[in-house]
Amino acid sequence: MNQHDATALAAVRSAVGRDLAASSSQGLADLIRSEHLAYGETAIHELATAARHEIYGAGPLQRYLDDPQVTDVLVNGCDSVWIDRGRGLEPVPSGFASDDQLRALAVRLAAQAGSRLDDSSPTVDGRLPDGTRLHALLAPVSESPALISLRTLRQRAITLPELVASGTIPKQWEPVLRAIVDRRLNFLVSGATGTGKTTLLSALLSLVPTTQRIITIEESREIRPNHPHVIALETKKANVEGRGAIGQSELLRNALRMRPDRIVVGECRGGELAEMLSALNTGHEGGCGTIHANSACDVPARLHALGALSTMTPEAVTLQSAAAIDIVLHVRREPHPAWASTRYVAELALLEQVGGTLQVRPALTWHNRDELTAGPGYPELLERLK
Missing domain, CATH: 3.30.450.370 (Beta-Lactamase)
Incomplete structure (x- = not known):
């Protein structure tokens, strides 16, 4: 932005303060004409667009x-x-x-x-x-x-076929992911920030039958499945007096009273883990959420860390997690010039209790988007999907 443009925008901003009707694009253009801040329709349009972005946009x-x-x-x-x-x-x-x-x-x-x-x-x-x-x-x-x-x-949910076409999901796994939703298995989507956890979650929730009610709980709404019956609940921060905060734990307790078919926790961060595991252990099948983890194998450690924040004992975390969560879907982000998308689903793993400890058993792995392998948990995965 040169000095002339900056001066013109400052003049527009000052004029808008005197003319509240100038909030629309046409109103800004009319104001610019009346103030003689630009000449020619092209210049007026460009200045009006810049002014709208500067005053009302980003x-x-x-x-x-x-x-x-x-x-x-x-x-x-x-x-x-x-x-x-x-x-x-x-x-x-x-x-x-x-x-x-x-x-x-x-x-x-x-x-x-x-x-x-x-x-x-x-x-x-x-x-x-x-x-x-x-x-x-x-x-x-x-x-x-x-x-x-x-x-x-995103203005619309990315579909599962679109994720397959972009290379985010291997084509061989599409029937498996559809079956996970159809069989109402509880699952977690794990990965780092920006790996596409919410995108994958929205795509899978779009497969939920329209006869079922989905309730999502998030700090800021990002999960937007293509589904006609989604109730979105958002947390609320405290006001300047430190009052009025509503956290995920309270929203989750309210969601249980709203006749949900599927409960979705946008991200497990701490205290809400106890309520989520409790909900998934009381007949609410098909629930899901996201969690930050470096790999599927790291999810148990992450669950124990979050459980400690909600005063759960390690034994309680192990018992409730193994009973509540069936599958972990892990997503990665690795830029590559030959790939249409930097994000991809790298692992499908089972979450289970083994010898008193919480562990994951790899079922399907996509090594660097090259080799597809079946792990020791694959037979059990097929049993759960029957």
């Missing part, structure tokens, strides 16, 4: 959020912006004229998310009105004046 980042292929927009500084179009991170022009403009955008986006971002509260995690997930930090927490991470919200 400023210079809005063009990337409008790209349907972009999943993440990451701002490391005034002159360092990266996006992910599904093939790994790539640098793009930032469009920021100064550090002050970047910081001002971070503060404004936080306000849109209903949060406060300033020197006394330099971190924010929230959701923008269009569903985009926002995380932002201000100096001195970060070396940069501001860091912004945006994760776009």
